[in-house]
Ligand code: ADP
């Protein structure tokens with residue numbers, strides 16, 4: 001149970017600025033807030049104003065080592081706790097999170113610039129949902145009896161892997177963390193999370209809240225930068241599994257280090273997800289679906305963003321115009337304002353990267369990039385990292401905007417003439433995370449769904465990751481599945497065979 005001399009508010013607090021300050025400069029290790037051993041911190045910036053709102057502990061190998069050692073100690077007892085009891089505790093964590101949804105929504109909006117109403121509050125609720133889902137799965141950690149020989153009882157049991165290192169990104173950090181820690185914990189592992197340097201606060205608060213329920217040391221968190229804090233977590237000898245969400249480039253580094261240790265990894269990497277729209281679709285629903293598919297309310301900062309949209313030629317121009325008109329009506333502004341649909345880009349680096357893509361698109365001969373939705377006019381937001389959503393047409397498929405993951409509010413729309421042609425275009429990508437098809441002809445839809453190279457294909461909808469449905473990509477989009485029972489069993493346990501000779 002929580003043993004903390006630290007002055008973070010006990011009760012939910014709705015002022016994210018106060019909470020951010022209180023959470024400053026801390027890891028959470030062994031059931032307590034602790035600063036970095038080096039004493040170093042780095043700033044946490046509100047991307048809507050450019051102001052520093054908190055600091056975070058600048059972790060290094062010494063902090064990682066302390067966290068992993070505590071996690072390793074705690075894991076031994078945790079693994080002895082009955083599986084359904086572990087699940088019940090994780091479900092109890094969900095109840096605590098539910099009481100703090102508003103608080104967490106505001107805090108994540110402050111540190112990431114994601115709008116409270118359209119994104120941040122939703123994310124906080126989803127965390128509770130994921131914890132509830134996995135909390136109910138303790139009893140599913142079952143083994144089998146195997147018919148080997150009449151006088152030999154052969155069976156399998158599911159055992160935890162040990163300490164799990166979880167490395168998370170900044171775009172939906174609370175949700176993506178929940179997808180990792182919930183199954184890991186229910187399966188009897190302990191976890192050390194390395195938060196993303198751009199968004200360390202809300203996940204830290206979640207760690208503290210869950211530590212009010214869980215035994216100390218079972219769930220630990222360190223903050224810091226990738227090479228200094230993430231890399232030592234992956235290479236630590238007592239970390240027996242790494243689950244990572246982030247870029248392809250870093251995913252490969254993680255995989256290489258894990259290969260040296262021969263430990264399993266789950267990698268959720270990028271995407272360049274196609275959305276394919278047929279003439280016979282329900283036009284208005286598909287249009288609304290395009291806005292959600294492109295995750296414009298998250299400034300397009302999503303691995304599953306529909307960043308390539310293929311529209312059957314007869315409705316192409318009508319679709320582009322109607323989409324631009326609809327995005328124009330979205331309100332960009334203060335992430336904490338209930339009226340806001342679209343907030344800010346996370347950081348200066350991402351802002352510059354996305355701007356470079358947009359400039360490149362605009363400079364391309366034959367291409368047109370429509371900037372939609374008005375920039376906020378509030379002077380308090382003049383330093384905010386706002387980028388207007390852009391809809392590009394007329395790009396060639398060789399364009400960097402079409403091939404690379406932009407991770408910003410930029411989509412490219414193309415006309416197509418027949419299903420085979422669009423299938424080839426859609427699959428012509430390094431990535432294979434998600435895809436959506438919009439048609440009332442289920443024969444065409446299902447045929448394409450089978451042929452699309454993607455981990456998740458949706459017809460006439462394009463939801464984000466959902467509890468109970470396996471989620472994970474093919475090709476450069478990653479390895480392994482998350483969010484489902486299969487994910488917990490396959491990726492957070494190993495199967496031991498036990499044989500008893502009774503002859
Ligand atoms: P982004 O493009 O968003 O920075 P990254 O893949 O670099 O994507 O970051 C995702 C997560 O991986 C972050 O928590 C980051 O700190 C971490 N990370 C970055 N580099 C490394 C590394 N060499 N080893 C382990 N983790 C890393």
Ligand code: MG
Nearest residue numbers: 226246247250
């Ligand atoms: Mg990085």
